[in-house]
Amino acid sequence: MFFYYIDLAWRSFKRTPFVSMLMVLAIAVGIGITMTSLSVYYMMAMNPIPDKSDRLHVVQLNTMDEGQSQGSSDNLPQQLTYRDAMALYQQDFPENKVIHMRSGFAVHLGDSSIKPFLEATRMAGRDFFSMFNLEFQYGGAWSVEQEQNAAQVAVISQSLNEKLFGSENSLGKTFYLDDKVFQVVGVLDEWNLHTRFYDITTGAFSRTENIFIPFSLVPVLEVPSWGNTNGWKYQEINNYQDRLNAEIFWVQLWVELPNEQAKAQYGQFLQAYLSEQEALGRFERETPQYALRNVMEWLDYSNVVSDDNRVLVGLSFMFLIVCLANILGLLLGKFLKRAPEIGVRRALGARKRQVFAQHIVEVSLLGLFGGLLGIGIAQLGLWGVRATENYYSALATMDLSMLLAAPSISIIACIIAGLYPAWLVCKTAPAIYLKTQ
Amino acid sequence: MLSMKNINKVYQTEKVQTHALRDFDLEVSEGEFIAVTGPSGSGKTTFLNIAGMLESYSSGDYLLDDINVGKLSDNAKADLRNQKIGFIFQGFNLIPDLNLYENVEVPLRYRGIKSAQRKQRIMDCLEQVGLASRAKHLPQQLSGGQQQRVAIARALAGKPRFLLADEPTGNLDSLMARQVMDLLEQINRDGATIIMVTHDPELARRAPRNIQVVDGQLADFTLYQGAPDMHVSSHAAAQV
Incomplete structure (x- = not known):
């Protein structure tokens, strides 16, 4: 039948x-607008690294006096001081961890072939690539020795490789960061990260960096921070060494903890570390405070998906309901006219x-057509979002699940609108x- | 085959109670051809709707093939209608979007008959009413008489034992009306039981048994010798 x-x-x-x-x-317009806002929301809320998001944890320590706050919900700073980050990074436990911060340099080839340009650069430990699932087109991460010796080596993105070296295998080739020569040891494959979870402080939806160099170069080159630097008390900072020792938060540390036991064990270690640091007189607290949040907890804690986005999705669904109310009226007229048949x-x-x-099959078919047309309207809407080149540009796309969701939502919505007219007839x-008749 | 005892149908509005049928008694045997006459508003169509289970009744007993209709669910009534009853309406009631073939197909679709079997049955019925060659035509491309013949083919498609015809010739000229009547007589001779509501005394006379509905009550008399047994309701008998 x-x-x-x-x-x-x-x-x-x-x-x-x-x-x-x-x-x-009517249904297409409703679905188009709903799917535009829902797609952006979905991409924002999507797990950026699903296979290990529950194992990767960001380390937060409260190394401030009691009563001091960084404006977060639990008063914890989002970043660490250089000395704490380094102290924890140099421990043997846990095995996988990465220290990193954002900086930037003028990039050129030392000749006139390419006009110099400023480029954000991630100063990172060598585990950055394996921990965050980056894959290489050529080469790989720098070696342990190169990291220890603060070697001037770099991993560059596919797009930068194309820009500097025309997409060829550039391993061993050199380029300049400001006036320093760096040798390419790895070229990354394409890395499409919709939410830059590893550094929320410089924009969760900003694009990933094109250059990665060893974190050990930070004190050597005295690299400036291109990220946030937050303090909580007055300190004289007259040179770079003062900056490294200061109670200011500008470095981030991620650790990979395979299970709850490892997490608890590392938590105990952090607690002991904080007590030890307090004993050194760095800060005064009643109880040591730290946090180990996994990726999704971290995104939630950092309000990556803001209430505004949720309100927008809610409003678009309300608009869909208005469209459905109109459809309901039209269906009532259409179906009741058919009562003699x-x-x-x-x-x-x-x-x-x-x-x-x-009648339900009829409204479902209506929903299917509306949904398909709605995908087209949503694509137009997303194109409009991308065209504004604003904060959400990289997120304004529909993946396969959203493409399938559009007609499904449309069909379900039409069935709901059609229930009453179908029942009446x-x-x-x-x-x-x-x-x- | 059909037995109605003390059937009452009351339409209730806020202020008025209207008795469409009062203590209506009727027995119909297998193979009968009954013409139902009576003035407008007397309750003929209400009787036919109740007989066809298109309307419920307020009180009384109605047995169709010994099945107590009053105890059937809506779905069971639909199934029984589909299996045992064919309808012919004054306004033909063909579905305008469907061609003749598809119109005749409707009751067979709801019976779940397979496509090949359906096709055979539809073509047989259209053949029987002389319209097989126009199976792909839409109803509006036919004359009134032809449309009524399609409606008869549709009523016959499910091989019903019982045909209910409400003014089947009401919208036709006398020539076409006679042709439709010829067809109904043929169907009756083939074994179907027919109840036909009509205003036309000439057509009514062609039916072996006539009953008259007056003010929702039944008068029953037979015009022809050798017709099936007379069944006279007590109230109507008193009137006669």
């Missing part, structure tokens, strides 16, 4: 093309359930219409 109902639905569309198109358009069908043996199913007493 399903295909019979499909056939009847199609005939119904052809019988009233204007009203049908109006309904398809339904009277005949009932007289010829159609059960109420069969009449109901016939199927409970109509057939005898009324048989004589009057």
Whole structure:
């Protein structure tokens, strides 16, 4: 009977093309707008590293006096001081950890072939690539020795490799960061990270860096921070060494903790470390405070998906409801006009359930058409978001699940709108219409 | 085959109670052809709707093939209608979007008959009413008489034992009306039981048994010798 109902639905569309198109358009506009906001929200809220998001943890320590705050919900600073980050990074436990910060340099080739340009650079420990699932087109991460010796080596992105070296295998080639020569040891494969979870402080949805160099170069080259630097007390900072020793937060540390036991064990270690640091007189606290948040907890804690986005999604769904209310009215008119035909069908043996199913299939087909057209409208909407080149540009795309969700939401929405008209028409007493037709 | 005892149908509005049928008694045997006459508003169509289970009744007993209709669910009534009853309406009630073939197909679809079997049955019925060659035509491309013949083919498609016809010739000229009546007589001779509501005395006379509905009550008399047994309701008998 399903295909019979499909056939009847199609005939119904052809019988009233204007009203049908109006309904398809109404649902398409509603779905288009809803899917535009929902797609952005979905990409923002999506797990950026699903295979290990529960194992990767960001380290937060409260190394401030009691009563001091960094404005976060639990008063913890989002970053660490250089001395704490280095002290924890130099421990043997846990095995996988990465220290990093954002800086930037003028990039050039030492000749006039390429105009120098400023480029953000990630100063990072060599585990950065393996911990965050980066893959290489050529070469790999720098060696342990190179890291220990603060060697001037770099891993560059595919796009930078194309810009500097024309996409060829550039391993061993050199380029300049300011006036320092760096040798390429690795070229990354494409890295599409929609939420830059590893450094929320410089924009969760900013693009990833194109240059990665050893963190050990930070004190050697006295690299400036291109990220946030937050303090909590007055300190004289007259040179770079003062900066490294200061109670200011500008470095981040991520650790990989394979299970709850490892997390608890590392927590105990952090607690002991904080007590030890307090004993050194760096700060005064009643109890040591630290946090180990995994990736999704970290994104939630950092309000990556703001309430504004949720409100926007809510508003777009309300708009969809308004569209559905209009469709409901049109369906009521259309279906009730068909009551005489339904009277005949009932007289010829159609059960109420069969009449109901016939109409639900019709509204589902309507929803399908509306959903497909809605995808087109959503693509236009997302194109509009991308065209503004604002903060969300990289997120304004629809992945496969959203593409499938659009017609599904549309069909479900239309079925909901069609329930009442379909119920009304199927409970109509057939005898009324048989004589009057 | 059909037995109605003390059937009452009351339409209730806020202020008025209207008795469409009062203590309506009727027995119909297998193979009968009954013409139902009576003035407008007397309750003929209400009786036919109740007989076809398109309307419920307020009180009384109605047995169709010994099945107590009053105890059936809505779905069971739909199934019974589909299997045992064929309807012919004054306004033909063909579905305008469907061609003749598809119109005749409707009751068979709801019975779940397979496509090949359906096709055979539809073509047989259209053949029987002389319209097989126009199976792909839409109803509006036919004359009124032809449309009524399609409606008869549709009523016959499910091989019903019982045909209910409400003014089947009401919208037709006399020539076409006679042709439709010829067809109904043929169907009756083939074994179907027919109840036909009509205003036309000439057509009513062609039916072996006539009953008259007056103010929702039944008068029953037979016009022809050798017709099936007379069944006279007590109230109507008193009137006669």
